[in-house]
Amino acid sequence: AQKITQTQPGMFVQEKEAVTLDCTYDTSDQSYGLFWYKQPSSGEMIFLIYQGSYDEQNATEGRYSLNFQKARKSANLVISASQLGDSAMYFCAMKLQGGSEKLVFGKGTKLTVNP
């Protein structure tokens, strides 16, 4: 079974600084994908970034990067140059390859960016 753990219920960061949101996962499968989603106060789920288990390089998408450490089973999200609009809930999620391709979510981290 898959499990995602996000140990930081809330994080605070100053505008323009970088912040790391932690995510650890547990699976015995070799082929899987790790995803980060953003949920602003308006409620929609916004896909941010993806990392495959066989990808050798860390994924990057603009100001978002994923610090993937396979041996430690961690997939931390790094947001550089934080903006006020980054204030939101952030969810880490995992999908196993094949079958139903279900996405399993962590409980989320609430990020607050201070001016």
Added chain:
Amino acid sequence: NAGVTQTPKFRILKIGQSMTLQCTQDMNHNYMYWYRQDPGMGLKLIYYSVGAGITDKGEVPNGYNVSRSTTEDFPLRLELAAPSQTSVYFCASSSQFTLSPLHFGNGTRLTVT
């Protein structure tokens, strides 16, 4: 480009009433999902479908039913609504390509009183 469309956006039900949450996608995705999100929590999978005519239970299926007669539509039926079903419901879809991201609708906020 509509993506995943859910209706209604808000609904209040009385205990014991029934309703159907509608979900449609225009991306020709094979996989579709229903999740619920309770306050301060992550999303939990209710039901999913890997194609028309095929559905299966997720983590929290009790009190719900689904059908998938077309690729585009995946309605979620609540029978005999209970206060424990007060939640935000998200429909999502993904392509047949492995490990592709899920695309979510904007959610339906349901209150059962």
